[in-house]
Amino acid sequence: MASNTVASAALLLTLNLLFFTLVSSTYVPCPPPPKSHKPTHKSPPSAPKQPATCPKDTLKLGVCADLLGSVHVVVGPSRTKCCSLISGLADLDAAVCLCTAIKANVLGINLNVPVSLSLLLNSCEKQMPAGYKCA
DSSP states (O other): OHHHHHHHHHHHHHHHHHHHHHHHHTOOOOOOOOOOOOOSSOOOOOOOOOOOOOSSOGGGGGGHHHHHHOTTOOSSHHHHHHHHHHTTSOHHHHHHHHHHHHHTTTTSSOOOHHHHHHHHHHHTTOOOOTTOOOO
C-alpha cells in the first residue's frame, strides 16, 4: 500500500513539473512598438502665435454701451442688440471682441476694462474664459 502512495505522489510531482515547465516556457514578451519613420528633414519652425482677433465688426459693438449704462438692464433692446452680435461666438471669441471694442473706445465711454468686460459677458450669458486678460 505504501508503494502505491509513493508511486501516486511521484506521478503527481512529475505531472506538476511538466505542467509548470510547459506553462512558463510559453511566455513570450510583447515585441517593442515599431519605429516610426520620421522625415530626415526638419519642418520649419512654427510661426509665432498671433494675438486673438475678433471675427465680428467691432464697430457694431457700440450698441453694447447702452447695456453698460444701466446695470439693471436684464431684458430690452440694448441687451438684445448687443447679445445678438456675440451670440454665435465661443466665450473666448466674445471676450476678444468685447475687449477690442472697449479698448478702442468704440463704446464711447471710459470704462474699467476688466469689470466692463465681465459685466457685458455675464449679461449675454457668456463666461469669462479662465486665464483671459484683456490686454
